[in-house]
Amino acid sequence: MSRPTEIQIDLSALKHNLQQAQRLSPNSHTVAVIKADAYGHGAVDIAKALQNDVAMFAVSSAQEAMDLRNEGIALPILLLEGCFSVNELKAAYLQGFEVVMHNHCQVGMLDSVDSSQPINVWLKVDTGMHRLGFNESDVADVFATLASNKKVNKIVLMTHLSIADETDDVFTQHQLERFSRSYDTVSEMTSQSIETSIANSAGIMGWPNSRSQWDRPGIMLYGLSPFASNQSNSLSIQPVMTLTSKIIALRTIQAGESVGYGNTWRASKESVIATIAVGYGDGYPRNAKSGTPVIVNGQRAALCGRVSMDMLSVDVTGLTDVTLGAEVELWGKNLSANEVAKWAQTIGYELVTRLPKRLPRRIVE
Numbered sequence: 001m002s003r004p005t006e007i008q009i010d011l012s013a014l015k016h017n018l019q020q021a022q023r024l025s026p027n028s029h030t031v032a033v034i035k036a037d038a039y040g041h042g043a044v045d046i047a048k049a050l051q052n053d054v055a056m057f058a059v060s061s062a063q064e065a066m067d068l069r070n071e072g073i074a075l076p077i078l079l080l081e082g083c084f085s086v087n088e089l090k091a092a093y094l095q096g097f098e099v100v101m102h103n104h105c106q107v108g109m110l111d112s113v114d115s116s117q118p119i120n121v122w123l124k125v126d127t128g129m130h131r132l133g134f135n136e137s138d139v140a141d142v143f144a145t146l147a148s149n150k151k152v153n154k155i156v157l158m159t160h161l162s163i164a165d166e167t168d169d170v171f172t173q174h175q176l177e178r179f180s181r182s183y184d185t186v187s188e189m190t191s192q193s194i195e196t197s198i199a200n201s202a203g204i205m206g207w208p209n210s211r212s213q214w215d216r217p218g219i220m221l222y223g224l225s226p227f228a229s230n231q232s233n234s235l236s237i238q239p240v241m242t243l244t245s246k247i248i249a250l251r252t253i254q255a256g257e258s259v260g261y262g263n264t265w266r267a268s269k270e271s272v273i274a275t276i277a278v279g280y281g282d283g284y285p286r287n288a289k290s291g292t293p294v295i296v297n298g299q300r301a302a303l304c305g306r307v308s309m310d311m312l313s314v315d316v317t318g319l320t321d322v323t324l325g326a327e328v329e330l331w332g333k334n335l336s337a338n339e340v341a342k343w344a345q346t347i348g349y350e351l352v353t354r355l356p357k358r359l360p361r362r363i364v365e
């Protein structure tokens with residue numbers, strides 16, 4: 001038997017989640033965000049599963065986009081951070097990538113390309129996140145420069161929401177108002193109608209006014225709620241990734257005895273401790289506290305002591321049918337990665353995205 005630790009990727013859950021996004025925003029084209037190896041789910045597998053049902057993909061770099069092209073993905077791909085060099089812009093022209101432009105340097109790169117086939121540019125407006133994008137006061141000038149350049153085909157006006165995951169925070173409304181002003185400004189400059197892109201998952205699920213021609217769902221496709229607190233409509237999405245392992249050792253310890261490195265957890269009574277073949281070397285967070293939930297043979301149990309590189313310990317006292325080789329779920333179908341993440345002071349996005357190559361990945365339909 002080989003080490004029993006693996007990731008399962010459920011493609012039917014992925015397709016279900018896409019349908020939920022499209023049902024909420026039926027007039028939008030879907031730009032499926034599959035950067036960072038599709039948030040750790042395997043970009044090529046995810047792209048192949050979605051390619052007939054979405055309009056395009058979005059990734060963070062030309063390299064990520066090339067990796068998809070090399071695997072035969074033919075849909076348009078949006079580079080969310082745009083091009084980092086003229087060579088990347090040339091590759092974007094050749095490969096049919098669409099590019100975000102968020103600074104003057106990227107606009108200037110157009111002078112150095114020689115193209116018969118104009119490219120689609122996503123002009124990014126900074127509406128308050130202050131990460132990427134042009135200030136509202138620059139948008140008209142940049143739009144005019146791009147619109148008069150024959151190497152540019154369509155211009156999509158876009159922005160990114162910084163706090164849409166908190167549905168009672170008015171800041172998102174302010175961002176939408178700022179974006180709307182930029183939209184009005186550029187609309188007055190052209191006879192063509194301007195397409196827009198605003199919504200991420202939290203926008204699609206929680207801010208109907210942010211839905212537009214091009215929505216950019218990421219985390220919701222993978223079945224994780226983007227919201228800080230529970231939302232009724234997040235119940236309709238299903239986890240795509242499940243991380244499982246098995247019990248590889250079982251022992252009974254006496255009250256007062258400790259478990260794991262640093263002896264940080266002590267049994268308050270006679271306890272049964274299971275050792276599971278998964279650790280921080282498999283992407284399980286080392287700073288998950290004692291008490292973090294784990295599913296053992298279908299029952300909730302609690303992590304005890306420090307997480308090691310390849311193993312962790314769970315207090316299985318009182319659980320039924322706990323034997324060597326019993327199935328353990330670290331997160332997935334029965335336990336949200338978001339819940340585990342809270343115990344480790346992080347977010348589900350981080351847990352799923354940072355899984356190492358050594359974990360075997362199994363696709364299930």
Ligand SMILES: Cc1ncc(COP(=O)(O)O)c(C=O)c1O
Nearest residue numbers: 033080160200201216217218219
């Ligand atoms: C520009 C942009 N759009 C969309 C997304 C997707 O966001 P989410 O995964 O929260 O849906 C991201 C992710 O970080 C992003 O950076």
